[in-house]
Every structure is written in structure tokens, then in C-alpha cells.
Amino acid sequence: MGELGILVFLSPFQHRGPESAARLAEAAVREGHRVSLFFLGDGVYNTSRALAEANPDSVVRRMAELPSEVQRINCSTCARARGLSEDKLTSHVRNGTLEDLSELLLSADRFLTFAQEG
Numbered sequence: 795m796g797e798l799g800i801l802v803f804l805s806p807f808q809h810r811g812p813e814s815a816a817r818l819a820e821a822a823v824r825e826g827h828r829v830s831l832f833f834l835g836d837g838v839y840n841t842s843r844a845l846a847e848a849n850p851d852s853v854v855r856r857m858a859e860l861p862s863e864v865q866r867i868n869c870s871t872c873a874r875a876r877g878l879s880e881d882k883l884t885s886h887v888r889n890g891t892l893e894d895l896s897e898l899l900l901s902a903d904r905f906l907t908f909a910q911e912g
């Protein structure tokens with residue numbers, strides 16, 4: 795099957811985009827696709843262990859419970875600026891670099907972005 799890349803630029807607080815990204819990732823994995831999520835800007839809040847634990851019904855918890863096959867990478871600069879060191883992330887998430895994002899863009903058959911509408 796193919797590889798799907800998803801960029802999540804939206805916080806889990808005020809937007810429905812992260813929920814759509816999580817559902818899409820789940821469906822794509824069920825169909826046998828490889829899925830990678832890259833979190834940028836306030837999107838890194840979707841990987842906060844504290845937020846996932848505080849609200850079991852949140853999209854942050856849903857992101858944390860995605861299958862382990864889903865690669866999840868934060869922009870390390872964005873995460874660091876928001877106080878999200880590696881030990882404060884949900885499982886299966888790592889802080890990466892824009893080089894990781896570039897590699898994802900090159901390897902993905904399809905790439906979607908969830909960002910705020912202008």
C-alpha cells in the first residue's frame with residue numbers, strides 16, 4: 795500500500811482538524827497504508843502526555859491511542875518553545891527536525907495539511 799503523510803499545525807483546543815487527522819490516520823492504517831504524522835506550531839500540543847491524561851475524551855488521548863505503526867514526530871523547536879520535552883510526550887512520539895518533515899514530504903504518496911483557514 796501507499797504512504798500517507800499528515801502535517802498537523804492546529805492545537806487540539808480550538809480546531810476540529812486534529813480530530814479529522816486522527817480519524818484519517820486510523821482509517822488509513824486499517825486499510826494497510828503507512829501513516830506518518832508531523833506536528834508543527836501549536837500542533838505539538840496534540841502529543842502532550844499531561845493533556846491526554848487530563849481529559850480521556852480528548853483528541854490528544856485519541857492521538858496517543860493511535861496504533862503504534864503510526865509514526866508521530868514533533869518539530870523539536872516548536873515543542874521546546876512550548877515546554878514539551880521528550881519526557882512530557884505521549885508514547886510513540888518523538889521530537890524531530892524539519893529534516894524529518896522534508897523526508898516525509900519526499901517519501902509520502904499523498905500529503906495532507908491540517909492548518910487554520912485564512
